[in-house]
Amino acid sequence: MCLAVPGRVLRVTEADGITMAEVDFGGVRKSVCLQYVPDAAVGEYVVVHVGFAIQRLDERSARETLETFERMGVLKEEFGEVPR
Amino acid sequence: MKYLDEFGDPELARRLLDEIHAVTTRPWAMMEICGGQTHSILRHGIDQLLPESIELIHGPGCPVCVTPLETIDKALAIAERPGVTFCSFGDMLRVPGSGRDLLSVKSAGADVRVVYSPLDALNLARENPDRQVVFFGIGFETTAPANAMTVHQAERLGIGNFSLLVSHVLVPPAIAAIMESPRCRVQAFLAAGHVCSVMGTSEYPPLAQRYRVPIVVTGFEPLDLLEGIRQTVVLLEAGRHEVANAYPRAVPDAGNPAAIAMLGDVFEVTDRTWRGIGRIPRSGWRLSPRYREFDAEERFAVSDVRTREPAVCRSGEVLQGLIKPHECAAFGKQCTPRDPLGATMVSAEGACAAYFAYRRLDLARRS
Ligand code: SF4
Numbered sequence: 001m002c003l004a005v006p007g008r009v010l011r012v013t014e015a016d017g018i019t020m021a022e023v024d025f026g027g028v029r030k031s032v033c034l035q036y037v038p039d040a041a042v043g044e045y046v047v048v049h050v051g052f053a054i055q056r057l058d059e060r061s062a063r064e065t066l067e068t069f070e071r072m073g074v075l076k077e078e079f080g081e082v083p084r
Numbered sequence: 085m086k087y088l089d090e091f092g093d094p095e096l097a098r099r100l101l102d103e104i105h106a107v108t109t110r111p112w113a114m115m116e117i118c119g120g121q122t123h124s125i126l127r128h129g130i131d132q133l134l135p136e137s138i139e140l141i142h143g144p145g146c147p148v149c150v151t152p153l154e155t156i157d158k159a160l161a162i163a164e165r166p167g168v169t170f171c172s173f174g175d176m177l178r179v180p181g182s183g184r185d186l187l188s189v190k191s192a193g194a195d196v197r198v199v200y201s202p203l204d205a206l207n208l209a210r211e212n213p214d215r216q217v218v219f220f221g222i223g224f225e226t227t228a229p230a231n232a233m234t235v236h237q238a239e240r241l242g243i244g245n246f247s248l249l250v251s252h253v254l255v256p257p258a259i260a261a262i263m264e265s266p267r268c269r270v271q272a273f274l275a276a277g278h279v280c281s282v283m284g285t286s287e288y289p290p291l292a293q294r295y296r297v298p299i300v301v302t303g304f305e306p307l308d309l310l311e312g313i314r315q316t317v318v319l320l321e322a323g324r325h326e327v328a329n330a331y332p333r334a335v336p337d338a339g340n341p342a343a344i345a346m347l348g349d350v351f352e353v354t355d356r357t358w359r360g361i362g363r364i365p366r367s368g369w370r371l372s373p374r375y376r377e378f379d380a381e382e383r384f385a386v387s388d389v390r391t392r393e394p395a396v397c398r399s400g401e402v403l404q405g406l407i408k409p410h411e412c413a414a415f416g417k418q419c420t421p422r423d424p425l426g427a428t429m430v431s432a433e434g435a436c437a438a439y440f441a442y443r444r445l446d447l448a449r450r451s
Contacts, residue, residue, distance in 0.1 A: 003120060003304070004226065004278045004334075016241055018233070033203060036229055036343045047281060047334055050173070050223075051201025052230040054340055055281045061333045068092050068305050079200070 004049040005069060006062035007032070009042050023048060026066045028079050091128065091306045100310040101133055104317055111137040112320050113269050114313070115262070115405055117255055118276035119146030119433025120304050126442040128306045134313065141269065141405035142438075144258055145276055147223045147251075148175045148431035149403060150358040153391045155251045156181040159220055161386045162249065163194045168384075169212065171205035172220040174198045175431045180424060182392040202234040202248075209238070209246035218380045221248040226278040228252050228369060229343035232350035235371065235378050247380040250370050253356055255279050256287045257367035263295040267406055272316045274302040274309075277331040282347075284339025288327045296325045303331040350375050359427060360400030399426035402435050409439040416440060 007023035012034065014020065019034040023046065030051065037053040040046050045062035046053035057065075091097035116122055122142045125131055131140050144150055160181050163170035170186070177187045177198065190196035195215075199205050202219050209217035221231040231248060238246045255276060262268055275288060280301045288299045298319035302312025312330040319326060329335055349372065356368030371379045397419070398412045409415050409428070419425040421437050428434035 004281070016237065018237065030200070033201075033230070033233060035233060036340055036346070038342070047278070049226050049278060050230045051203055052233065054226065054229065054278065054343060055334050055336075057334060064092065065305060071092070 004047045004054060006045050006057050006065050007048050008045050008062070009034070009040055012042060021046075021053070023053075025079070026070055030079070088133075093307060096307060097310060100307070100314055104138075104310070104314050105135050107314075107317050107321055108135045108137060109321060111139070112271055112317060113139040113141055114272040114274060114316050114320075115141040115143045115270045116274040116302070116309075117143040117145040117259070118274075118279070118304070119143075119149065119431065119435070119438075121145075121274060121276065121302065121309060122435050123433055123438045124304050124306060124309060126438040128309075129442075130306065130309055130313075138313070138317065140313075142402070142408075142435040143262070143273075143405060144358065144361060144403040145224065145255065146403075146428065146431050146433040146435075147227065147253060148179055149399065149427040149434045150253060150361065151176070151179070151222050151251045151427070152357045152359045153182060153393055154357070154389055155249070156185075157389045157391055158381065158384075158386045159249055160184055160186065160189050161389065162218055162380060162384045163189050163196050164192075165216075165384065167214075167216055169195045169197060169208060169215045169217045170220070171197045171199045171202075171208065171217060173222070175433075176220055176222065178424060178430045179427045180394075180430075182390065202231050203237070206234050206238055206243060206246055209243050210241075213245055215245060216383075217246050218384075219246070219248050221250045221252065224253055224255055224276070224279050225283045225347075226276075226281070228347055228351065229282055229340070232343075232346045235350050235375050236346065238378055239375060247378050247383050248371065249380040251356070252351065252369040253358065254353075254367050254369065256291060257364050258358070259291050259299075260295075261361070261364045261367070262404065263291075263297070265404065267404075270297065270405065272298045272300070272320055274312045274316060275299050277301055277303040277308070277335060280329075280331070280335045280339065282340050282343050284344075285327055285329060285335065285337050292325045292327050298325055299327045301327070301329045301331050301335050303334065358403070360403045362400075394425045397426035399428040399436065402426075402428050409436040410443070412436070
């Protein structure tokens with residue numbers, strides 16, 4: 001549960017007075033709270049932990065991280081909902 | 085060196101390793117605080133690629149592992165109440181309480197749900213106004229902002245059937261507690277990158293000075309770990325007790341000011357008991373008075389919890405870096421990830437589970 005995964009902001013929305021975003025993690029899409037990184041724009045990468053963006057990340061390092069995580073099978077572990 | 089081709093950039097990995105070997109002249113023991121780093125180190129065999137004189141001591145940074153038994157037992161008691169929907173991150177479900185775990189309570193009919201984010205639990209509360217929805221709020225500084233925002237939203241939107249069972253823990257007081265222990269062998273720390281993404285780096289220079297240890301902010305991927313270890317060895321060899329940032333792409337020195345502000349509003353510092361380690365002063369967060377009405381412990385007033393920890397389990401010593409998992413007699417025998425005796429065998433970030441997953445064969449062969 002401690003993992004933080006970079007994802008790309010696809011769409012910024014507003015829900016119940018907080019900024020939310022649809023974020024793409026190498027193919028998996030999740031709804032993410034953007035309230036702590038409010039200036040992240042569509043197309044930019046953010047580091048996401050349990051549904052909350054906690055920092056921004058430049059595109060190159062974000063892509064490299066996603067590739068590493070993909071190779072290690074980490075993305076499946078992180079977004080699979082069933083306890084192993 | 086069969087592992088190197090897994091590193092994404094084997095050339096860079098090779099260069100970093102060569103540099104580490106070149107600068108190391110003496111034995112050094114450094115602790116990676118974070119269980120996610122322990123997992124990554126074992127998975128990639130980084131401990132075996134380093135010079136033999138460098139020992140990685142695995143730290144207590146697995147929130148699933150250090151959540152006190154009493155809190156787990158309270159969670160079980162709350163989850164069993166009629167009318168309660170109990171939500172948690174997946175890895176808490178198999179953590180043994182005194183005899184049972186959340187998964188067995190769920191099989192017995194309790195409404196226990198795994199959620200990805202605390203906001204999912206808040207949405208469940210809104211959709212089910214006749215149920216009491218409780219979220220198990222564990223984690224270090226990385227996770228706390230998510231829980232803080234969720235409670236803040238519950239208050240703002242007036243969602244009164246939501247509450248948080250809070251067991252947040254903090255890294256800097258744990259570093260101090262480890263250094264104060266008379267059995268401590270740690271000479272340097274790899275600080276957890278994503279904790280610092282939130283909190284920044286300002287808490288660490290006083291610790292580095294006081295305990296005369298270098299502290300290097302380090303990421304989780306194999307190359308980040310090698311770079312963090314390299315910078316740590318360089319500081320150790322030079323006798324410099326400083327803080328360095330080997331993960332600047334995700335860690336600005338100031339951290340995330342918006343998150344820090346929210347944490348200061350929703351939480352206040354409190355003493356906390358760490359499973360296997362004991363009480364550490366001012367080492368956790370609980371809800372501040374303004375949000376106390378969302379505290380599940382108060383709402384459900386669970387008393388008569390009597391904790392019982394299996395006597396053979398040595399996870400306390402594992403969490404403090406005093407023994408390695410395979411030195412526990414139960415490791416891989418009575419205790420496996422399928423049938424865990426201690427929390428450190430449950431979570432992917434627990435050292436016992438990481439050793440079981442990646443080192444079992446060679447350890448068994450050696451002994
Ligand atoms: S191997 Fe099992 S019994 Fe031994 S310390 Fe680890 S969790 Fe406890």
